[in-house]
Amino acid sequence: MINIAILGFGIVGSGSYDLTVQNAGLIEKKVGDSVKVKKIVDILDFSKHPAWSLFTKNFDDVMNDPSISIVIETIGGTRFAYDFTKRALAGGKNVVTSNKELVSTHGLELAEIAKKNNAVYLFEASVGGGVPIIRPLKQCLAANEIEEIFGIVNGTTNYILTKMRDEGISFEDALKEAQAKGYAEKNPTDDIEGHDPIRKMNILAWTAFGKMADPEDTNAKGISGVTAEDIKKAKADGCAIKLIGRAKMADGKVKCSVAPERVPLNNPLATVDGVYNAIVVRGNFVGDVTFHGQGAGGRATASAIIGDVIEIARDIVASRKRA
């Protein structure tokens, strides 16, 4: 049996738990051993959850259990997540995360700590939700000089822009609707000012080019300045307005940007609507390859997280056989 722990039981953490339960047979078949959630760490009260016996408020319970080899971190932010991830990796536990803020801020350091301790730090779920993009960049497209990566990597702003276009409403009204539906947070700054998508572009840049952009080569502009009038005019010109992230190498430097752009309607990115994400990778041999799917949500993001867990679990099974 391969034991895992989940840190943070919000939408992604609970989605990941549900997946391990619902698809347990399939996962066991693919790994060659069963994968079980042994501990869930969250400070809230889950005494009414059917799996309440797994819950603890104390991260030490994970660190003190040598049978736990994989830790899923879905706490978000950089405070507890950073500390817990460092301790887990330093203790030789593998960590899988959807936390783009942590990966874009401390990813290089955490990957180093992982390497030193014979552990891995995987973050497929940190960009594009359920859409495979990190592993395809590292493996399937590894033979290419990557010329540029660009696309729609923030579902909240894409939902707002789609609403504004379809209903002709103002940014403020569309934001309110997104908040009411749970697609935007109460404090929406991270999404609407471009902080969230620029983090994701930096993670893609790190994956493709081996380093993130320096602050002076980073430019994030959000959508709070986009008006109903802008969208109407763009439509009249046969364009949609989309918040497009870009990452590329120029003059030996990594450059990352996020900004609203006019996208002609015959461009596939123009028809990526609602909370969907689409990422285009331009390689010198493969040309343009596009990855499209649900960029957020507990179930879709759990797909990426447990995909990473399965990869690690397979390696654990393979190394047992070699031993």
Next chain:
Amino acid sequence: MINIAILGFGIVGSGSYDLTVQNAGLIEKKVGDSVKVKKIVDILDFSKHPAWSLFTKNFDDVMNDPSISIVIETIGGTRFAYDFTKRALAGGKNVVTSNKELVSTHGLELAEIAKKNNAVYLFEASVGGGVPIIRPLKQCLAANEIEEIFGIVNGTTNYILTKMRDEGISFEDALKEAQAKGYAEKNPTDDIEGHDPIRKMNILAWTAFGKMADPEDTNAKGISGVTAEDIKKAKADGCAIKLIGRAKMADGKVKCSVAPERVPLNNPLATVDGVYNAIVVRGNFVGDVTFHGQGAGGRATASAIIGDVIEIARDIVASRKRA
């Protein structure tokens, strides 16, 4: 140094060679060792090729060279390709291929031979050209129960259908144009009657479900019966006609089919034009994920082939370190 051989120096074989030369530095950095083409096997005369010293007409020259650990097979068909692949794998050499006919016909047997001899048989390039699909199915999306895989997996027929729609011409005229441009073969039966796409759907089914469809659960219908009138009528109803491949489990059995379908214009598959491919994977947690890009061509397909080579080469370097 990691030595490789290329069998068959057609459009994909030569594209793969070009890639190893043009992106040599990048590949060395990613693998941790240089990857060099040491032999190229082809019965034609390449005495004017700059790398003529690498060419041989005799496959034994590859088998007798223990320094060659990876063989790229781009011969196509099942005659020589089958024999050479079996011998290479039985000799413990890893094989990478774009040969969908061979993989769909003898893939299970070849994968078994590989396993017994501690080698691997990889075929990312056999479906979707440069589009990553096999590895994402095996890894990134491994946590999902796959409900269905469907999409456009044959560039030749998609080019013909696109021409018929855009120019209002007959199937016969569009086929002639595709042949003149090198997008269709002189004997186009494999593509236009659906044999090529049904092979690809079987390879996807094998990857997702662990087995291919039995002949009685396989249904391939091509586009030779599609008329200019059909396309005009579909257009009037807001639809495009696309040759859609499908693979799914039903009643415990794998079912694969290929047939022309009416696709509403607001469906992303309707706007996949020319020689592009697009494959949708529907998972029980991730929902729909779409992979889109160039489904054929020497450079795009070489991207997938050398991606597989890099994966094997990395494993060789890792196992050296463990030894």
